Amino acid sequence: MGTLGLGHYLLLSAVLFGIGVIGVLVRRNVIMVLMCLxxxxxxxxxxxxxxxxxxxxxxxxIFTIFTITVAAAEAAIGLGLVIAMFRNAQTVNVDDVHLxxx
Amino acid sequence: MESIAFYIIASIVIVxxxxxxxxxxxxxxxxxxxxxxxxxxxxxILLQAEFVAxxxxxVYAGGIVVLFLFVVMLVNLNEVNEGEYLHRQWLPAGAxxxxxxxxxxxxxWGGAGALAVAPEQAETVLRAVExxxxxxxxxxxxxxxxxxxxxxxxxxxxxxxxAIYLAQKRV
Numbered sequence: 001m002g003t004l005g006l007g008h009y010l011l012l013s014a015v016l017f018g019i020g021v022i023g024v025l026v027r028r029n030v031i032m033v034l035m036c037l038x039x040x041x042x043x044x045x046x047x048x049x050x051x052x053x054x055x056x057x058x059x060x061x062i063f064t065i066f067t068i069t070v071a072a073a074e075a076a077i078g079l080g081l082v083i084a085m086f087r088n089a090q091t092v093n094v095d096d097v098h099l100x101x102x
Numbered sequence: 103m104e105s106i107a108f109y110i111i112a113s114i115v116i117v118x119x120x121x122x123x124x125x126x127x128x129x130x131x132x133x134x135x136x137x138x139x140x141x142x143x144x145x146x147i148l149l150q151a152e153f154v155a156x157x158x159x160x161v162y163a164g165g166i167v168v169l170f171l172f173v174v175m176l177v178n179l180n181e182v183n184e185g186e187y188l189h190r191q192w193l194p195a196g197a198x199x200x201x202x203x204x205x206x207x208x209x210x211w212g213g214a215g216a217l218a219v220a221p222e223q224a225e226t227v228l229r230a231v232e233x234x235x236x237x238x239x240x241x242x243x244x245x246x247x248x249x250x251x252x253x254x255x256x257x258x259x260x261x262x263x264x265a266i267y268l269a270q271k272r273v
Binding site: 003004007008009010011012014015016017018019020021022023025026027028029031032034035036038039042045046049050052053058059061062064065066068069070071072073074075076077079080081082083084086092094095 | 104105108116119120122123132135138139142145146149150151153154157158161162165166169170173174176177188189190191192195196198199202203206207210235238239242243247250254257260261262264266267268269
């Protein structure tokens with residue numbers, strides 16, 4: 001096992017980030033895409049808090065609070081957009097929204 | 103002890119995140135997302151960031167998940183569940199992701215010497231001797247970070263107005 005270092009947390013955060021990115025790229029449902037974005041936010045938060053623990057500097061934790069604030073705002077706006085999209089296009093699939101396609 | 107807790111929590115977080123991305127039902131995905139968020143909150147406790155862990159549980163596992171559940175109930179699920187749930191281009195996306203993860207792994211591997219930090223001195227900064235983590239964060243938030251704090255409140259106000267405007271029913 002060994003002692004726990006910063007690298008462990010950074011590696012976990014990288015894996016979580018990768019899962020989030022693959023979700024954003026692969027899923028067709030726009031609600032799912034937003035959820036995977038939240039996963040990516042979480043990976044960034046783990047990085048910030050881990051660096052704040054090991055550096056040590058409290059600013060990382062405060063930045064995390066701001067990140068969570070921005071994530072909440074993003075979720076509210078994104079889900080409002082989803083509702084508007086569903087009302088106008090009657091779908092939540094990202095592939096089916098191609099109004100600008102020639 | 104700490105490393106055992108870390109490995110357990112990390113495996114819970116990663117497995118639930120994988121299940122969330124791969125599960126076909128949207129509501130199942132949301133449940134797995136809650137598990138993953140709570141696991142991340144436990145990691146924050148492990149990193150001695152108690153206040154951030156509380157905010158994580160309250161905002162993510164509380165607020166955002168309820169928001170997602172409301173939207174899932176608002177859109178018609180029966181129509182949504184039909185057909186392919188994966189994008190057609192999932193294979194190139196996976197290849198790109200492998201490249202990305204390899205790159206991150208190489209960076210972490212190469213910088214392992216720089217990343218190895220002794221955590222002994224951590225206690226003094228993160229938690230002042232007679233104060234807790236929450237008091238220290240609150241003190242710092244209202245003195246050093248006062249302007250970002252106010253800007254964040256403005257951002258939340260704008261987001262609230264925007265969400266109400268976007269989601270309202272046109273008459």
